Ligand code: GDP
């Protein structure tokens with residue numbers, strides 16, 4: 281069972297409360313039965329599931345509770361809290377320090393995803409502006425260095441390794457030494473695994489660890505073994521000082537619920553989860569946002585992180601133009617580039633409340649990206665005068681031969697160019713309206729600067745601008761409004777709104 285299924289089932293169980301006319305013992309039990317069945321199906325340990333049920337029941341006193349609405353909210357809130365507890369190891373995870381050498385060593389069984397995850401993590405930090413590198417200290421598996429080298433080269437991450445040196449301890453020590461002298465901030469050491477927890481693996485692990493003195497040992501765990509994660513995590517923890525865990529392969533058919541709750545049960549802090557084979561498929565793991573996202577309520581923190589990663593603040597010129605309500609075709613082009621840079625579209629969408637985890641199937645995602653690319657190709661055929669014009673659409677409508685030229689140049693129909701210009705006009709109109717909203721672009725944090733009535737105006741504008749198909753996916757105008765409301769609450773650091781299940 282995939283995690284998205286689990287989320288859907290729990291959401292549906294919780295929704296049954298909203299549909300019930302009265303909330304009594306019977307309704308509560310039926311809902312809990314559904315939630316527990318979904319958790320068991322996702323391979324969560326039966327003891328943990330029972331505990332969750334008891335905790336919710338003891339937190340809820342139906343007699344004492346007043347009105348119906350309140351009851352529903354309190355029950356939903358309580359289930360949410362218990363779900364968070366299930367995946368919360370209750371231990372604060374290690375975090376790197378800026379401007380210092382942070383040595384991170386990866387350990388785990390062969391095939392668990394160490395090499396893949398090393399590259400993902402390096403890529404993650406590099407994008408955030410850390411000076412990052414990779415070291416391959418796996419001499420056990422043939423082709424290990426090539427694999428790391430390939431990943432690192434693709435992502436333009438400096439790396440170290442050897443085809444001739446057979447001692448992983450020597451390579452690790454040399455690599456760390458070299459990168460420390462070069463003032464790298466994130467130094468990631470990949471090690472070899474074995475098929476089982478063999479003594480030779482633990483021996484090698486300890487030697488490498490002694491040689492490089494890591495600041496953080498990351499234990500990589502394959503989620504597909506489900507509840508068995510608990511025993512394996514314990515075994516590794518006993519041997520080396522595991523400071524954090526990354527659970528991989530939570531995409532596909534992994535018994536994800538079992539893996540996450542089992543690791544949490546060993547009090548090992550999960551720092552990231554791997555959700556695919558691509559270098560982008562790594563998500564920071566925080567318990568509350570994770571559960572929110574699982575239940576289709578979005579991940580506001582993650583979204584804000586992603587947006588901040590774009591360093592829009594640096595783009596003062598654009599912000600200044602936006603403030604004055606200006607938006608050219610070139611600005612739109614750059615915005616599309618930003619969207620592409622944010623990584624997989626679906627990942628971003630999944631972070632927006634109301635979209636749910638599997639809002640976009642991979643097929644749809646590719647389609648959206650392809651659409652975006654097509655629009656950019658069309659703009660590639662425009663000249664500077666057109667791109668930088670204060671009202672590009674007007675220029676084209678006044679001189680239609682420009683449309684024909686651009687269509688020819690980009691190999692599309694004139695209708696496609698016209699569609700792009702229509703899309704642009706809608707964007708530009710919205711920017712004009714937004715520019716009029718004082719303080720919207722101040723410091724990049726919308727919620728702090730915009731009052732509710734301005735937000736409502738913005739909602740309407742967004743709805744007008746959006747592709748009707750996307751709007752439909754979001755549950756129409758009501759869905760959009762609820763999303764914006766949550767966005768506001770979430771962005772203000774107030775998670776309560778989300779936990780109150782506003783959109784249920
Ligand atoms: P290592 O032996 O621990 O270094 O494992 P590798 O990094 O070589 O990964 C083993 C296999 O798992 C490879 O085929 C990876 O593409 C795949 N893999 C790693 N992480 C993930 C993940 O999060 N999702 C999926 N679907 N596959 C993964």
Ligand code: MG
Nearest residue numbers: 394395418424
């Ligand atoms: Mg490997």
